[in-house]
Amino acid sequence: MVFAHGFGCDQNMWRFVEPAFAGDFKTVLFDHVGAGGSDLKAYDKSKYSTLGGYADDVVEIGRELGLTDAVFVGHSVSSMIGALAVQKAPGMFGKLVMVGPSARYIDDDNYVGGFSEQQIEELLQFLDSNHMGWSAQMAPAIMGNPDRPELGEELTNSFCRTDPEIAKAFARVTFKSDNRADLAKIDIPTLILQCSEDIIASKEVGEFVHRGIPGSELIILEATGHCPNLSAPDEVIAAMKTFV
Template sequence: MDIRRRNNVTVSGRPDGPVVVLAHGFGCDQNMWRLVAPSLAESYRVVLFDYVGSGRADLSAWDESRYSSLDGYAADALEVCEELGLRDVTFVGHSVSAMVGVLAAAKAPERISRLVMVAPSPRYIDDVDYRGGFSAEDIDELLESLESNYLGWSAAMAPVIMSNADRPALGEELTASFCATDPDMARVFARTTFLSDSRQDLKTVTVPTLVLECRQDVIAPREVGAYVHAAIPGSRLVTLEATGHCPQLSAPEATAEAVIDFIGAAR
């Protein structure tokens, strides 16, 4: 299989530079990184890709059983790294991709040497002594709404997820990204995302890690960032002066600066 075509892989920046892989979250694609990638490309080799079922990835490669688990998305990421012969990678994962990065690093530590977790959440549902931000009933309602009327759900939820009501274009962009995703594939990815519990996987992280959170985020509240930081010994927690769940769009300069500072300190 042509992995580059399957995952719509694009490469920019310094051909001989340290490698940064940027991985998107649910309902998104690599275009979500377009405001951050140019700053990184000045010093690094930047690799972007789309998970199968998202963006311009090859939809004929879709396998529901594979993508009903975060392991399937980790396999995509690692196969991209293998295809390009990448080692010593800094994996920057947004939202659910932060946990995908954790799984990928555990499976192939020779390829992934550093993790940047942007607005991560190992579990979205509240539990005993854990606040994920949603009750089980909240998630059931969210998934029911998504599965019954995906386009309507996208139009209603994207502005909430993005926040920044004073910049409606950001919410409109996320809505368009959600709506461009195949509804049946989106339903699978949504269930995989919002029903996941990756808290135990955090214990496997041994590489330098940056936890990057926003000051206000309805999807991944700050209690979650604190939890992830505490669960990964030696990790660094940075709180951006940004609102919403997508700082790579709402605060791209600060996001890029935090990533660059972390890589420089970790190398």
């Protein structure tokens, strides 16, 4: 069972959910390149300018571990990264779990994504105002040793901290992505977990994804917000257990 985090933080997003599956599954956690403890030197602007670049990494991890018929659990934008990985490597994943997915964030003709182009630009600008204590000098210490307790105080905010330029680029590729055409191509059992009140992926957006993926299952959680894996892990675990 592969857990993939979304835009904002790192694999710690799964810290309350993953242990519940570690007994029955071989669980795989990773940080996308540019996030958490990943090697920033591996960040390649052009590769990661589309979600496909991130999906390639997922496939690479799967190949390295020899995964077949695995469960892919993606939060937020990683739901769509998973959808792309499923197409890229048939047989690698047998089931797909999407937590708070959106096939497109920006409104478009008759489609309601929840955001306007201008609001996303505003976000990119705003991210500059929150560097979260990031500084180039500290980067090597943070990135290389995410688990070193002696760095203690310095690690404040580390779960969600990365190079502001990379954060902006990831936000751009996330919020400007359009994966509506990919939904119909998902040919494995898919579970969609939708929060009751989520401004990032609204109910309409979740239902759109559900309608688009043939045979998919939609569970509406009582949890609010965009990160039920942190705010309501028990509910997420219970819902996932009905599926896997």
